Amino acid sequence: MLEIRNLRKVYEDGAVGVDHLDLSIPAGEIFVLLGANGAGKTSTIMLILGFTEPTAGEVLVNGIDVQKDPLEAKKHVAYVSENVMLYGNFTAKQNLEFFTRLSGRRDIPEDEFREVFRRVGLAENAYHRRVKGFSKGMRQRLGIAIAMLKNAELIVLDEPTSGLDPKGGFEFLQIVGSLKNEGKAILMSSHDIFRAKALADRVGIMSEGRILEIIDRDDLKDADLQEIYLQYVERVEAGATSAKAD
Amino acid sequence: MLRIIIGKEILSHILSLRFTVTFMLFLVVILASFYVTVNEHMLEVNRFGSRERVYAEKLSDILKEEQDFGTHGRLERLFWLEGRNSPVPVATLAWMGQGLQGVLPAGINARAFGSQNIDRGLTRNPLLGLLATPDFIYVVNVVLSLLAILFMFDAVCGEKETGTLRLTLSNSVPRHSVLLGKWIGGYIVLLVPFLIATGGGLAYAWGRGALDPTAGNLIRIGLLIALACLYIAVFFNLSLFVSTTTHNSATALLVCLLLWVIFILAIPNLAPVTAKILEPTPALQKIEAEKRAVEEEIELKIDRLSVASGELHYGDKIERERERLTREGERRQRQWDRFYETACERQTELAKTLGRLSPSASWIYAATSLTDTGPAVHERLRESAKRYESAMGEFERAFFRAGRKPGTNEWPEISPDELPVLGLTFPNVQEATKDALNDVLLLVIMNVVFFMLAFVFFLRYDVR
Numbered sequence: 001m002l003e004i005r006n007l008r009k010v011y012e013d014g015a016v017g018v019d020h021l022d023l024s025i026p027a028g029e030i031f032v033l034l035g036a037n038g039a040g041k042t043s044t045i046m047l048i049l050g051f052t053e054p055t056a057g058e059v060l061v062n063g064i065d066v067q068k069d070p071l072e073a074k075k076h077v078a079y080v081s082e083n084v085m086l087y088g089n090f091t092a093k094q095n096l097e098f099f100t101r102l103s104g105r106r107d108i109p110e111d112e113f114r115e116v117f118r119r120v121g122l123a124e125n126a127y128h129r130r131v132k133g134f135s136k137g138m139r140q141r142l143g144i145a146i147a148m149l150k151n152a153e154l155i156v157l158d159e160p161t162s163g164l165d166p167k168g169g170f171e172f173l174q175i176v177g178s179l180k181n182e183g184k185a186i187l188m189s190s191h192d193i194f195r196a197k198a199l200a201d202r203v204g205i206m207s208e209g210r211i212l213e214i215i216d217r218d219d220l221k222d223a224d225l226q227e228i229y230l231q232y233v234e235r236v237e238a239g240a241t242s243a244k245a246d
Numbered sequence: 247m248l249r250i251i252i253g254k255e256i257l258s259h260i261l262s263l264r265f266t267v268t269f270m271l272f273l274v275v276i277l278a279s280f281y282v283t284v285n286e287h288m289l290e291v292n293r294f295g296s297r298e299r300v301y302a303e304k305l306s307d308i309l310k311e312e313q314d315f316g317t318h319g320r321l322e323r324l325f326w327l328e329g330r331n332s333p334v335p336v337a338t339l340a341w342m343g344q345g346l347q348g349v350l351p352a353g354i355n356a357r358a359f360g361s362q363n364i365d366r367g368l369t370r371n372p373l374l375g376l377l378a379t380p381d382f383i384y385v386v387n388v389v390l391s392l393l394a395i396l397f398m399f400d401a402v403c404g405e406k407e408t409g410t411l412r413l414t415l416s417n418s419v420p421r422h423s424v425l426l427g428k429w430i431g432g433y434i435v436l437l438v439p440f441l442i443a444t445g446g447g448l449a450y451a452w453g454r455g456a457l458d459p460t461a462g463n464l465i466r467i468g469l470l471i472a473l474a475c476l477y478i479a480v481f482f483n484l485s486l487f488v489s490t491t492t493h494n495s496a497t498a499l500l501v502c503l504l505l506w507v508i509f510i511l512a513i514p515n516l517a518p519v520t521a522k523i524l525e526p527t528p529a530l531q532k533i534e535a536e537k538r539a540v541e542e543e544i545e546l547k548i549d550r551l552s553v554a555s556g557e558l559h560y561g562d563k564i565e566r567e568r569e570r571l572t573r574e575g576e577r578r579q580r581q582w583d584r585f586y587e588t589a590c591e592r593q594t595e596l597a598k599t600l601g602r603l604s605p606s607a608s609w610i611y612a613a614t615s616l617t618d619t620g621p622a623v624h625e626r627l628r629e630s631a632k633r634y635e636s637a638m639g640e641f642e643r644a645f646f647r648a649g650r651k652p653g654t655n656e657w658p659e660i661s662p663d664e665l666p667v668l669g670l671t672f673p674n675v676q677e678a679t680k681d682a683l684n685d686v687l688l689l690v691i692m693n694v695v696f697f698m699l700a701f702v703f704f705l706r707y708d709v710r
Contacts, residue, residue, distance in 0.1 A: 042710075046710050049412075049415075049416050051412070051415070051708075051709050051710055052708070052710060071418045071419075071420060072418070074416060074417055074418040074419075075418045077416065078416075079412075079413065079416035081409055081412060081413065083409060084409070084413070085408040085409035085410055085413075086410060086413070087254075087258055087410060088408075089258060089261035089262055090257070090258070090261065094257065098250070098254050099413065099414075099417070101250045102247070102250055102251075102414065102417045102419055103417045103418070104417075104418060143413075146413075150417075
């Protein structure tokens with residue numbers, strides 16, 4: 001579903017956002033990009049969504065090159081950001097309708113909206129409420145509802161549980177898990193080790209734009225992910241310190 | 247796709263506080279403006295009628311004098327002492343744009359040897375000259391342009407800040423559709439309350455009798471409203487462009503307000519002053535002094551001519567020479583007049599050209615052309631006054647050439663209808679439109695340039 005080949009992004013100021021990244025996520029898999037702030041997780045997502053141009057390499061979504069045909073590629077991607085901000089003056093229903101129609105789906109029956117609304121755990125009475133009164137957790141749920149209604153094969157989640165309370169985070173990840181069961185390929189960036197371990201089929205530890213190690217689900221069970229992650233972070237920090245000293 | 251975005255934009259604006267405030271502001275400001283200017287116009291029309299009556303009565307008094315000459319003489323009062331007064335008519339659409347109406351004289355007095363303006367006098371409220379009249383043209387120029395900016399300054403950068411732009415563009419939506427959708431949606435939402443309020447104002451003007459619904463007037467009003475829409479679009483495009491070059495709405499607002507001050511307040515007001523410095527005109531007193539010098543020189547030449555002939559001589563030859571010298575003097579005096587007029591015209595043209603760096607000046611020039619209250623009417627009045635003065639002189643010469651009544655010592659009666667009148671005519675719709683055309687084209691060009699800039703910048707806009 002998602003193929004990333006030798007992807008590299010160097011920004012105008014010389015900073016390397018993504019460094020020779022290779023990644024493949026098939027349908028029905030949750031891949032978690034784990035990394036500290038500035039590791040390159042969001043840069044990777046921006047490249048997948050075609051928001052920035054890669055310096056080298058390519059991103060294929062459902063076999064479509066994002067660079068060459070971004071509009072066609074975006075039909076197969078749904079995106080949920082770290083802090084879903086919708087149109088505050090619109091009701092939840094109006095936001096759902098707008099973004100769903102924007103994704104190319106028309107004439108969706110009201111029942112389907114309500115069903116998705118219920119599935120993401122939003123209360124019935126919130127359906128006609130203005131979104132500006134929603135908590136962050138509610139907005140995140142609405143964001144995932146929009147992604148679900150798009151019915152895209154690939155769902156990209158950029159630190160979606162950041163700032164959510166434990167219960168909210170847990171419920172959110174349950175929804176993500178159900179999407180995997182529907183055969184969606186899911187790429188999620190996070191720095192939440194525990195949720196990554198609980199949810200992911202594979203975890204890629206990312207630092208300085210590179211995936212340093214990919215841990216499979218089978219290995220994840222026994223792995224002390226926190227230990228592994230901290231080792232990498234420390235190694236990177238040590239590298240940075242010695243480079244500075246040189 | 248475009249329709250979806252337009253629909254979203256319209257709904258988004260309608261649900262915002264900004265729209266409610268704008269709607270209320272339009273209703274209050276535009277309706278208040280029409281109320282004030284329509285009533286002022288009706289007063290001005292009544293004043294014109296009063297002046298016409300007073301001037302006619304005065305002329306009738308003069309023509310009824312029993313004597314022909316002397317300070318109470320009919321012909322002396324008519325041709326040399328008092329002359330005939332003609333009121334300056336009020337433009338029929340002056341209530342939509344006062345323009346230069348307030349600075350035109352109340353009437354023109356013409357005698358056999360010249361004309362002068364009849365001032366509105368010291369009875370006029372001086373504050374009317376000091377403060378701008380809040381007519382339709384002013385409201386569009388200041389209020390509407392500002393609202394257009396407030397509507398669009400955060401169209402792109404505001405959505406980037408909130409994150410909705412990223413979510414929108416994560417879908418299969420071409421960027422040009424997003425930009426165009428924003429433009430069209432926002433424009434419709436701004437125009438609808440404007441048109442409703444303007445429609446209300448026009449209905450009031452019609453009800454009060456200020457709007458004479460002739461085809462010409464209706465076409466002019468239609469063109470004026472279309473022009474207002476074009477003018478608003480300039481500020482829409484300008485703020486959209488600013489929005490695509492900034493990444494937060496506070497900066498965009500600041501830049502937009504700065505540009506608004508430059509375009510609305512600075513350039514149009516500084517242009518005439520700058521033109522005055524760059525293209526100065528000589529003092530009128532200096533021109534008068536030059537003309538007097540010519541007159542004295544000619545008189546001296548005529549005196550010398552008489553002396554050179556050895557005696558006071560009234561023969562045909564010397565009379566012809568005297569006439570030639572007089573004509574030469576008049577020609578040279580006209581040259582001085584022309585020199586002054588040309589200098590004034592050059593300064594005016596330069597001021598207009600400099601002012602056109604701002605859409606505001608183009609709007610005012612074009613709009614006042616359509617309401618007949620712009621510089622073109624000022625020019626027409628000057629020409630009419632010249633013709634009026636000249637016609638009065640012609641009439642006097644023809645009258646005395648015709649001589650007394652046959653077989654009597656009396657001069658013929660003069661009917662008021664025989665006497666020349668000011669004869670100021672306003673341009674017709676075609677002429678007014680032609681006058682406005684350059685400025686309309688400028689507004690179109692500004693629209694295209696700003697939108698293209700917004701388009702190019704948005705295609706490269708970093709939505710991260």
